[in-house]
Amino acid sequence: MFRSTLVAALGLAAALSATVAAAGDAPLLTVVGPSGVQTYDLPALEAFPMAEFQTSTIWTKGSTRFQGVPLKTLLDAARISQGSVVAKAINDYAVEIPVAEVTADYPIVAYRMDGQVMSVRDKGPLWVIYPFDADPALQTEVTYSRSIWQLDRLAAGQ
Amino acid sequence: MKGAGGRRGLATNLVPALFALLVGVLAVAAWTFHADIRRQIEDLGIANSDSTQWFLAQSEVEALALERAILLLRAEPGVPERADDVRRRFDIFYSRVQTLRTGQAFANLRALDGVAPVLDDLQARLEATVPLIDGDDAPLVAALDMLEARFGAALPLVRQVSLAGVRQFAGESDGRRQHVVLALFQLLMLVVPLFLVLVCTTVVLFVMGRAARVQTERIAAAGDQMRSLFDASTDAILFARPDGRVRGYNKAARRLYGYEPDEVIGGDLVELLTPPEQRGMARALLAGVQQGRARGEGAGAGVGAGAEVIQSTAQHKSGRIVPVEMSWAIASDRAGPLLVAFVRDVSRRVQQEAELTLARDRAVAGEKAKARMIAVMSHEMRTPLNGILGTLDLLKLTPLQPGQQQYLAAMEQSGRMLLRHVNDVLDASRAAGGATAGPLDPAAIVRGTVAGLQAHAQARGNRITVDVTGDHDGLLYGNATQIEQILVNLVGNAIKFTENGLIQVELDRSGGPGQVELRVSDSGIGIAEEDLSRIFDEFVTLCPTFDRTVPGTGLGLSIVKTLVEAMHGRIEVASEPGQGTVFSVTFDLPPATGPVPVPAPPAAVPTSGSRRVLVVDDNAINRLVVGDMLRLHGCEVTEAEDGLSGCGLAAARPFDLILMDISMPRLNGVEAARRIRQSGPNAATPIIALTAHAMPEDIARFREAGMERVLVKPLQLADLTAVLAARPALAGPSPSLVAGSSRLSPDLMDRIVCELRSGVGALAGGAGDRAALAHRLAGSAALGGFSGLHGALVRLEQALRGGADKGDTARQIADLSLQFDRCLGAGGLEPAENAAS
Numbered sequence: 001m002f003r004s005t006l007v008a009a010l011g012l013a014a015a016l017s018a019t020v021a022a023a024g025d026a027p028l029l030t031v032v033g034p035s036g037v038q039t040y041d042l043p044a045l046e047a048f049p050m051a052e053f054q055t056s057t058i059w060t061k062g063s064t065r066f067q068g069v070p071l072k073t074l075l076d077a078a079r080i081s082q083g084s085v086v087a088k089a090i091n092d093y094a095v096e097i098p099v100a101e102v103t104a105d106y107p108i109v110a111y112r113m114d115g116q117v118m119s120v121r122d123k124g125p126l127w128v129i130y131p132f133d134a135d136p137a138l139q140t141e142v143t144y145s146r147s148i149w150q151l152d153r154l155a156a157g158q
Numbered sequence: 159m160k161g162a163g164g165r166r167g168l169a170t171n172l173v174p175a176l177f178a179l180l181v182g183v184l185a186v187a188a189w190t191f192h193a194d195i196r197r198q199i200e201d202l203g204i205a206n207s208d209s210t211q212w213f214l215a216q217s218e219v220e221a222l223a224l225e226r227a228i229l230l231l232r233a234e235p236g237v238p239e240r241a242d243d244v245r246r247r248f249d250i251f252y253s254r255v256q257t258l259r260t261g262q263a264f265a266n267l268r269a270l271d272g273v274a275p276v277l278d279d280l281q282a283r284l285e286a287t288v289p290l291i292d293g294d295d296a297p298l299v300a301a302l303d304m305l306e307a308r309f310g311a312a313l314p315l316v317r318q319v320s321l322a323g324v325r326q327f328a329g330e331s332d333g334r335r336q337h338v339v340l341a342l343f344q345l346l347m348l349v350v351p352l353f354l355v356l357v358c359t360t361v362v363l364f365v366m367g368r369a370a371r372v373q374t375e376r377i378a379a380a381g382d383q384m385r386s387l388f389d390a391s392t393d394a395i396l397f398a399r400p401d402g403r404v405r406g407y408n409k410a411a412r413r414l415y416g417y418e419p420d421e422v423i424g425g426d427l428v429e430l431l432t433p434p435e436q437r438g439m440a441r442a443l444l445a446g447v448q449q450g451r452a453r454g455e456g457a458g459a460g461v462g463a464g465a466e467v468i469q470s471t472a473q474h475k476s477g478r479i480v481p482v483e484m485s486w487a488i489a490s491d492r493a494g495p496l497l498v499a500f501v502r503d504v505s506r507r508v509q510q511e512a513e514l515t516l517a518r519d520r521a522v523a524g525e526k527a528k529a530r531m532i533a534v535m536s537h538e539m540r541t542p543l544n545g546i547l548g549t550l551d552l553l554k555l556t557p558l559q560p561g562q563q564q565y566l567a568a569m570e571q572s573g574r575m576l577l578r579h580v581n582d583v584l585d586a587s588r589a590a591g592g593a594t595a596g597p598l599d600p601a602a603i604v605r606g607t608v609a610g611l612q613a614h615a616q617a618r619g620n621r622i623t624v625d626v627t628g629d630h631d632g633l634l635y636g637n638a639t640q641i642e643q644i645l646v647n648l649v650g651n652a653i654k655f656t657e658n659g660l661i662q663v664e665l666d667r668s669g670g671p672g673q674v675e676l677r678v679s680d681s682g683i684g685i686a687e688e689d690l691s692r693i694f695d696e697f698v699t700l701c702p703t704f705d706r707t708v709p710g711t712g713l714g715l716s717i718v719k720t721l722v723e724a725m726h727g728r729i730e731v732a733s734e735p736g737q738g739t740v741f742s743v744t745f746d747l748p749p750a751t752g753p754v755p756v757p758a759p760p761a762a763v764p765t766s767g768s769r770r771v772l773v774v775d776d777n778a779i780n781r782l783v784v785g786d787m788l789r790l791h792g793c794e795v796t797e798a799e800d801g802l803s804g805c806g807l808a809a810a811r812p813f814d815l816i817l818m819d820i821s822m823p824r825l826n827g828v829e830a831a832r833r834i835r836q837s838g839p840n841a842a843t844p845i846i847a848l849t850a851h852a853m854p855e856d857i858a859r860f861r862e863a864g865m866e867r868v869l870v871k872p873l874q875l876a877d878l879t880a881v882l883a884a885r886p887a888l889a890g891p892s893p894s895l896v897a898g899s900s901r902l903s904p905d906l907m908d909r910i911v912c913e914l915r916s917g918v919g920a921l922a923g924g925a926g927d928r929a930a931l932a933h934r935l936a937g938s939a940a941l942g943g944f945s946g947l948h949g950a951l952v953r954l955e956q957a958l959r960g961g962a963d964k965g966d967t968a969r970q971i972a973d974l975s976l977q978f979d980r981c982l983g984a985g986g987l988e989p990a991e992n993a994a995s
Contacts, residue, residue, distance in 0.1 A: 058210070058263035091220065091250050120249035121256065144209045150250065 028125050029109070032155040033078025042111060042125070045069050051108045055133040058144065059123070066129050068110035072102050074154065084157040087128060090120065090150040096157055097128075097146050106130050109151065123149035181355060188348050195341045198334075210263045214323040217254045221309065221316045224251045228306050235299040244298065244305075248284075248291045255280050258319065266330070267323050276315045283308050394501040397489075398427040400448035402441075405496065414482070414503050416475030427497075433473045447488050447497045472501060481508040539580050541777060544873055547573045548783030551875050555910060555938065597750030598638040600674050601626045604665045605960075607645045611653065612959035613929060619658035620680075622649070628667030633750035634674070640721050641676075647714040648678040648741050655739070656682030669744075676743045684735040693731065694719040718743070769793045769882075770812070772840075774804030774830065775819035775848065780873075784817060784848070787878050801825030805833050812839035815882075818865065820849040820856075828863045835864035846881060848873065910938050914947070918978050921954070921971050928967075929958035950974045 027039035045068070052067040075085060080099060088094045097107075110127045111117065118124025127149040130138045224247040231240040258264050259277050268274050287308065290301050298305075388395055388406070394414040397406030404427050407419045415422070415431055422430060432440045468484045486499045550570045558566060608624050615622045645663070652661045659681035666675040685693060694715050718741075722729045727745030771793045775781045778799075785795045796813070798804035802825040808816065816834065820827040831845045847865040849856070857868055869877055917935040921928055936951035954970045 056262065059213075059257045059261040061260040061262065090246060091223070093216075120246065121252040123253050123257070141209055150253065 028111070029074075029151065030153050031074060031078045032153070033075070033080040034156065035077075035079045038078060040074075042117065045109070045111055045126075048073050051105065053106075053108075053131045053134065055129070055131045057129070057132060057147070059149075063133070065114050066108065066110040066127070067112040067115070068108040068126070068129070070104060071097075071107050071109055071128065072104050074109060075099060075102060078154070078156070080154075080156045086155050086157045087146075087148050087151055088153040088155075089148050090152050093148060093150075095146050095148050107146065120150055126151040177355075177358075180351075184348065184352050184355065188352070191341065191344050191348055195345055198338050198341050210267075211323060211327055213254075213257070213263075214320040217251075217258065218313075218316050218320050220247070220251045220254050221313050223247050225306070225309050225313065228302060228309060231299065232302045232306065235302070238295060241295045241298055245291050248287065252284050252288075255284055264323075267319070267326055270322050270326055273319055273322050276319055280312055280315055283312055391500075392502075394499075394503075396427065396431075396497075396499045396501065398444070398497045398499070399493070400444050400495055400497070402426045402428045402444055404430075411501070414472060414474070414480065414501060431473055433471050433479050436471055439470070443486065444497060447495050469504075472503075481505050540577075540870075541780070543573065543577050543580065545777065545779035545783060547577065548787070548873060549779065552783065552786050557908070596635070596638070597633045598636055598641070598747075599631075599633055600641065600665055600667065601631065603638055603641050604645060604663060604676070607642050608649065608663050609956050609959050611646065611649050613927075613933075614650070615653050615661060618653055618656070620653055620656050620661055621659075622661045622663060624663050624665070626665045626667075628665075628669070630667040630671045632671060634672060634747040635750040636725070636747040640725060644718050644721050644743060645676065645678070647718045648676070648743070651714050651741075652678055652680035652682065652739070655684075656680040659738075670746075672746045672748055674745055674747060677740060679738060679740040681738040684737055684739050685731070685733040686735050687733075690731060690733060694729075769814045770796065772796045772798065772804065772807055772813040772816045774798045774801060774816065774822070774827065776800050776822040777819070780819070780848075784873060784878070787873070787875055788817075790875070791879065791882055793882075801827055801830030804830050808834045808840040808843075809838045813843050816840065816843055816845045817848050817869075818845050820847055820860070828859060828865075831860075831863045831865050913938050914944070914978065918971075918975055922975055929955050932958060947974070947977055950977055 027041050028045065029040045031038045031040070048069040050067055051070045052065065054063055054065045056063045071085075075081070082099055084096045084098045085102075086094055086096050107128045107130045110129045111125060113122070113124075113127070118127060128147055128151055130143050130147060132138050132143070224244070227240070227244040227247040231237075231244050234240050255277065259268070259281060268277065287305060290298050290305065389409045391408060391410050394411035395406065395408045396404060396411055398404050404422045404425055407417075407422045411422075412419065417430065428437050428440045428444070466485065468486075470482055470484050472480045472482045474480055481504050483502045483504050484499060486497060489496045489498050547570070550566060550573060553566060554570075604626070605624055608622055612622060649661065649663060661678070661680045664675075664677040664679075666677065667673065669675060719729055722743055722745065725745045725747075727743060729744075730742045731739065732742075733739040769792065771788050773781055773784050773788070773795055775784065775797075776799055781797045781799070785797060788795045793815075796807060798807050800822045801818075804816075804818065805825065816831075818827040818831055822830075825833075827847060827849070831847075834840050834843070834845065844867075845865045847860045847868040849860075849868060849870060860868055867881065869881065914935060917931055917938070920931060921935070932951050932955035936948050936955060939948035939951055950970070950973060954967065954974060957967050957970055
């Protein structure tokens with residue numbers, strides 16, 4: 001475990017050093033992929049280029065601004081490039097997302113809503129979210145089911 | 159018909175229009191419903207019911223999970239993980255309740271009665287708990303009982319919301335389902351007519367397809383028939399565009415032109431199939447096609463109406479030129495006008511025509527050669543004969559030994575036979591001198607002609623009788639010579655084929671005033687029936703190889719036939735081999751209006767010492783003979799050896815008569831006559847043509863040149879005598895018995911008188927062939943100028959030949975002796991004039 005972490009650490013660049021620097025913070029996300037197990041705390045996620053969009057959701061009131069990391073970025077970092085990725089929530093809710101259906105723009109793993117870090121009570125700290133308003137085609141049961149909140153784990157699926 | 163067609167046209171137009179309208183309406187309806195149904199389907203797609211119901215159910219789960227975590231912490235209060243677990247479950251449940259309270263998906267749920275207060279109650283419970291959760295573990299553990307009660311009571315609340323959600327979403331889903339059912343029903347309403355339309359369309363298409371197939375089969379059958387006709391035609395058939403490209407080419411064309419179809423199709427009609435000299439015409443024809451010139455319209459030279467058959471030529475692949483007949487028409491198809499040419503190979507016919515033409519040319523050439531041969535014989539054979547016979551005539555009058563007289567008689571007989579043969583050959587086309595129409599007495603001609611043939615008949619032991627029957631005896635107008643020739647040939651023929659038999663000549667004029675029938679029958683050998691049809695052909699002598707007792711050229715009957723036809727008459731023959739033959743000639747002649755000229759008796763020798771005659775002939779013998787004959791008549795003869803010198807002499811002094819040969823060097827007789835007629839002392843002098851060849855067209859030419867009569871060589875003394883006698887102006891005072899020829903030598907005169915004396919004595923004695931003797935004596939008397947004696951001798955000869963009774967002939971002979979004695983005097987033989995010279 002340590003070994004693979006080390007290998008993974010050696011394999012990562014600046015993002016990884018940020019993880020090390022913020023070692024005191026609680027890790028928010030664990031990613032398990034071909035390149036090993038990686039954990040990210042908020043600064044580590046924030047170190048990635050940030051994506052943001054404004055949309056309403058069926059679970060929130062009014063239009064909301066989401067900021068986060070594109071899921072694709074995280075999958076790339078974990079070298080998950082095919083098959084599907086299994087996303088799990090704190091309450092063990094799990095959903096499978098085909099990698100092929102993950103675009104460079106969405107979904108994002110949002111860590112801020114309306115500029116605020118999200119608490120668990122507020123579906124935080126991480127929420128996989130789609131720009132529903134931008135494309136009606138996203139307003140489907142499948143997309144809704146993949147919009148997993150209180151995300152804490154990603155793992156390469158079968 | 160037209161009305162029905164119109165109605166049908168309307169129906170055929172209206173049905174598709176209605177059909178199109180129906181399809182259009184259905185399409186619009188389908189589009190409308192389609193949009194509605196798609197929206198329904200999209201609503202199903204944007205589902206918000208399944209995940210929300212799941213959410214509601216999950217909320218109950220989360221509430222239970224919180225309850226469980228609280229119970230677990232109460233069981234193990236000292237374990238910090240249990241406390242963290244309570245906090246996490248609280249947060250999760252909190253998040254749920256927040257979502258239920260604020261999420262859009264639950265707006266309808268919240269609007270339901272009783273739901274909002276429940277949610278508020280739950281929120282209040284959560285808010286009241288937040289300080290404990292956010293605080294330390296100890297107070298949390300201490301408040302566990304309270305928390306357990308608080309959230310244990312919350313469970314029914316969550317369930318209540320959840321059940322309300324189920325009810326609400328079930329209702330919504332029911333409405334939506336009904337909506338979908340309605341939409342589907344509407345769709346069905348649309349689909350059924352559409353299906354019917356589809357079925358109708360299919361049926362119509364099927365029917366149309368079958369009709370089209372039938373039509374196609376019919377067209378294909380017609381096409382096959384056309385193709386069969388096209389290929390079975392014996393004429394070559396070509397289709398070509400106006401630019402000359404060949405589009406069609408049948409099997410006959412392949413035979414005619416030698417090209418395979420793929421060599422020609424698309425190729426140039428003019429370059430490939432037309433000989434160079436025909437190409438201009440072919441181009442013109444194609445240009446006519448381009449201008450759409452149809453049959454018969456705008457027909458120009460060469461580009462005529464298509465209905466005409468053009469004689470032309472075609473070019474075989476090998477370069478051979480083939481004569482063809484061509485007709486053409488203009489057709490057209492989608493690509494434009496099309497020339498349809500029908501071409502027939504006529505090389506065989508052309509070849510046959512060429513052979514026929516050649517055969518005809520040869521025949522014509524043969525005819526020409528024959529005519530030329532006749533002309534040559536006429537001139538080249540008769541000129542020397544003229545010399546021979548004329549000289550013999552003269553020689554007879556000289557003193558001869560009895561042996562010499564026999565030789566002379568033989569020579570004369572041979573010469574005359576030769577002349578007769580030549581004449582036979584020439585008779586058909588010869589125009590005998592004086593062969594002109596005039597009044598004639600058929601009976602006299604028959605009698606005279608038969609009389610002349612008596613001696614010949616008797617020589618073969620035959621007897622000739624003449625019978626004239628019929629009521630009509632008037633004079634007729636016609637050509638006496640032709641009738642004589644017919645009779646001479648028929649009787650001559652009868653004599654030839656009869657020995658010691660009877661020849662009957664009948665003249666029957668009972669048919670009408672102008673109708674004449676001549677019958678010549680014999681008791682000779684007859685003619686086999688199979689030969690009857692060809693005896694009138696030229697040069698036919700039957701059985702020439704056996705027992706040739708019959709001399710002849712085989713032209714006699716051919717000449718008769720020609721003559722009879724020239725008179726528009728008819729000749730028939732009947733014969734029984736061994737019994738005899740009957741020839742019958744029938745012809746019509748118009749009655750004569752004037753008196754018949756009494757033929758000048760040959761004996762009437764006019765004598766005149768004052769007549770001056772110019773004889774123009776290049777043949778010295780002929781000049782001598784003619785000159786001597788003229789001198790016998792007491793003429794003063796001047797001779798010229800050709801036309802030019804003849805003209806010179808004629809210009810110098812006047813003549814009473816000019817005898818002109820035709821064929822001469824330097825200047826021919828025709829031209830010489832013309833010159834003499836123009837001016838000079840002899841412009842009015844009679845000119846008589848003297849020729850060996852005298853075709854009818856020549857006679858006209860001679861007359862046109864101013865020559866009034868034609869004498870045909872060989873010239874006989876009697877002919878010349880007749881000419882001189884016919885000219886009273888020329889006839890001098892002529893005593894009945896005058897020794898006319900002062901130029902005759904005394905020896906010759908002696909001889910003539912001597913012969914006459916002994917001859918008359920012999921006649922009186924009644925010995926031998928007295929007719930022949932009388933004939934010979936008549937010639938001598940004429941030569942000696944004793945015209946009265948000559949006439950008496952001729953009459954005697956005729957009487958003897960005609961079988962007159964003995965008393966008549968005895969009296970005639972007595973008269974003759976008397977006349978002879980009176981002429982010459984009892985004691986002297988010399989005529990007075992002769993003595994005077």
